[in-house]
Amino acid sequence: MTDFAVDLLKLTPPNESVVISPLSLVAALSIVERGAGGITQKQIVDALKRESHNDVPKLIRELTAADGVAMAMATNSFLQTACSFKQNGLEIVQRYKNRIKKDFNVTAERLDFRDQGLTVRTVNNFVSEATRQMIPNMLPGDFHRPDMRAFLVNAVYFKGQRATCFDPGFTHEDTFHGINGDRK
Known part of the structure; x- marks a missing residue:
């Protein structure tokens, strides 16, 4: 699923904030794949880069x-x-x-x-x-x-x-520089 997630991230527009759940998309496509056949099924499997037909349901259960x-x-x-x-x-x-x-x-x-x-x-x-x-x-x-x-x-x-919590002591107030040159 990592390869699929990286490929998906490459398709997102640069310099834009995007929130995507690769797991959600992989699960949805896996459901569609269960009902597909022939070339359509092969294309979905190839896009997902899955190792096993049952790896997604297993990952969700875990x-x-x-x-x-x-x-x-x-x-x-x-x-x-x-x-x-x-x-x-x-x-x-x-x-x-x-x-x-x-x-x-x-x-x-x-x-x-x-x-x-x-x-x-x-x-x-x-x-x-x-x-x-x-x-x-x-x-x-x-x-x-x-x-x-x-x-x-x-x-x-x-x-x-998180297994290891972030230490808030490592943060401090500073100027935020946005991608358009704005500062806050």
């Missing part, structure tokens, strides 16, 4: 069970109810649903994306609960994608203590 760490990873897939999945090629195979439930504790819920308010409330409530209210609104109130067929949501809550 992190959530670690002493002194409060971590929760919640993922859910919301599927459009307003269309016939068989007609649109979106029928979810039961074997896939069982696999992502077993490996990642992920479920697939049906949601009518034509109902903007319901979509925003459902997704935001899921993310808020998963992050212990640290991210109350992932989707803006005007989010509306009635033609969307599936929506994979992943949220991570992490709180841990």
